[in-house]
Amino acid sequence: EIVLTQSPGTLSLSPGERATLSCRASQSVGGNNIAWYQQKPGQAPRLLMYGPSNRATGIPDRFSGSGSGTDFTLTISRLEPEDFAVYYCQQYGGSPTTFGQGTKVEIK
Amino acid sequence: QVQLQESGPGLVKPSQTLSLTCTVSGGSIFSGVYYWNWIRQPAGKGPEWIAHFYTSGSGRTDYNPSLKSRATISVDTSKNQFYLELNSVTAADTAMYYCSRNLHHWGQGILVTVSS
Numbered sequence: 001e002i003v004l005t006q007s008p009g010t011l012s013l014s015p016g017e018r019a020t021l022s023c024r025a026s027q028s029v030g031g032n033n034i035a036w037y038q039q040k041p042g043q044a045p046r047l048l049m050y051g052p053s054n055r056a057t058g059i060p061d062r063f064s065g066s067g068s069g070t071d072f073t074l075t076i077s078r079l080e081p082e083d084f085a086v087y088y089c090q091q092y093g094g095s096p097t098t099f100g101q102g103t104k105v106e107i108k
Numbered sequence: 109q110v111q112l113q114e115s116g117p118g119l120v121k122p123s124q125t126l127s128l129t130c131t132v133s134g135g136s137i138f139s140g141v142y143y144w145n146w147i148r149q150p151a152g153k154g155p156e157w158i159a160h161f162y163t164s165g166s167g168r169t170d171y172n173p174s175l176k177s178r179a180t181i182s183v184d185t186s187k188n189q190f191y192l193e194l195n196s197v198t199a200a201d202t203a204m205y206y207c208s209r210n211l212h213h214w215g216q217g218i219l220v221t222v223s224s
Contacts, residue, residue, distance in 0.1 A: 001173075035211070037155075044206055044214035045155060056212065088154050090211070096172045097211075099154040 002026055002091050004100035012108040019076040021103045023089035028069045030093030036065055036074045037088045039102075045088060049074065079105070110134040112207050112215035120201075120222050126194040130207030130215060137188055138163050143210050146181060146192045148203040149217075155206075158192065197222045 003026040013019055023034065034052035037045035047056040049065035052072050062077045076083055084107050089100045116128035128146070137144060146158040159181040161169040171179050175194070183190040194201060204217045 044208075044217055046214075047212050090155075092211075095170070096174075097157045099156065101154045 001096055002029065002094045002098055004089055004091055004098055006087075006089060006100035006103045008103060009101075010104045010106060012106050013079055014108045015079050015081055017079050019074075019079055019083070019105055021074040021076075021087055021089075021105075023067075023072040023074070023100055025070040025072070025091060027094075029072075029091045032068050032072075033091060033093035034065070034067065034072045035090045035092065036063075037090065038083075038085045039088065040085045048087075076105075110209055110213050112209065112213060114205060114207050114215045114218040116205075116218060116220070118219055118221060120197055120220060121224050122198055122222055123196055126192070126197050126201065126220055126222075128192045128205055128207075128218065128220070130190050130192075132188045132190070132209075136185075137183060137190065138185060144181075144183070144190055145208045145211060146179075147206045147208055147211075147214075148201075149206070150203045156203075158194075161190070199223065 005024045007022045036049040038048050039045045048059050048063055052065040064075045066073050084105055086102045086104045088102050111133045113131045120126045141164040143160045145160040147155050149155045159171045159179050178195050180193045199222050202222045204219050206214050206217045208214045
């Protein structure tokens with residue numbers, strides 16, 4: 001199975017700053033089929049991005065995704081207070097679909 | 109807007125079978141071409157996909173090989189529900205369990221603890 005490694009584990013930033021989250025796959029992801037999720041405490045993961053640069057319905061344009069092959073990035077251009085959460089990448093280009101271990105974006 | 113709700117026991121004894129129900133509202137399970145999933149997430153860790161069934165063609169089901177055939181997913185169209193059974197559970201199966209359509213729409217989750 002494809003193992004996803006996310007970095008950094010924790011990102012400490014201030015509102016208004018730019019956040020760059022990395023997701024590296026153990027092998028090339030078919031179709032660049034990567035998705036990104038946001039999870040807040042006590043809530044289910046919420047789909048942000050898929051494909052890897054398509055925003056899900058209702059996701060603001062400060063979120064963007066990029067990458068190909070084994071290296072993918074989620075960028076939040078200007079952090080809003082509601083963006084502080086844990087973010088997971090997921091690959092659905094190979095079976096079984098797998099998730100990364102997460103990056104926590106916390107308030108500095 | 110589709111909504112999903114998990115239900116079932118919150119505590120299961122080791123070696124027993126975990127049984128969960130996902131009730132779907134706002135649309136029929138077979139009203140379109142979708143993957144209906146079970147996913148779990150241990151505390152402080154990333155999600156793990158367990159199984160799905162596909163509402164097209166032969167209605168294929170797929171399972172995560174890591175569960176070594178302990179999982180079974182099934183559906184009751186008359187109740188608009190689908191189910192997860194996970195047998196021979198251990199403490200390692202303690203997690204929040206979610207049902208989901210296409211991994212776009214998720215239930216709120218149910219915490220299942222395996223303990224004697």
